Amino acid sequence: MVRLRTQESEEKYKKLIAAGYLTGGCKLCEASSLRDFEYWRIIRNDFPYDLIAQVHDMIVPKRHVKENDLSEEEGKEYGEIKATYIESNYEFILEPTLKLKTIPEHFHLHLIVAKP
Numbered sequence: 001m002v003r004l005r006t007q008e009s010e011e012k013y014k015k016l017i018a019a020g021y022l023t024g025g026c027k028l029c030e031a032s033s034l035r036d037f038e039y040w041r042i043i044r045n046d047f048p049y050d051l052i053a054q055v056h057d058m059i060v061p062k063r064h065v066k067e068n069d070l071s072e073e074e075g076k077e078y079g080e081i082k083a084t085y086i087e088s089n090y091e092f093i094l095e096p097t098l099k100l101k102t103i104p105e106h107f108h109l110h111l112i113v114a115k116p
Contacts, residue, residue, distance in 0.1 A: 004049035004051050004053075005051055009047065009048070009050050013047045022102065022103065026103065029106065034057060037081055038073075039062055039063075039077045040059055040060065040061055040062065040074070040077060041062055045057060052112070053115065055090070055113035058108045058111060059109050060108040061074050061078075061106075061107055064105065086111060091112060093109050094109065095110065
């Protein structure tokens with residue numbers, strides 16, 4: 001499997017997950033916003049893909065919702081954010097497959113500015 005985190009970061013991440021870091025509440029819902037929109041917000045990724053990313057944020061719907069349950073309004077606003085804000089501030093949008101998602105119950109996409 002391709003690693004996107006440094007070995008040190010990946011080990012720290014796996015230890016926290018094994019210790020129950022994700023139990024109790026949704027970390028995406030609890031995260032502080034870097035930027036808010038009506039239905040979406042941009043948050044910092046606490047476990048960035050530091051092997052490849054200079055900047056690693058995420059876009060998440062404000063509602064705790066799976067991708068297939070996004071409303072028409074949420075979908076429309078995402079398209080607008082992608083065409084303007086994301087296009088102006090990031091280089092890549094990444095979405096791991098379901099088998100690699102740590103929090104599949106709250107839809108999110110990774111926003112990356114690559115390392116030079």
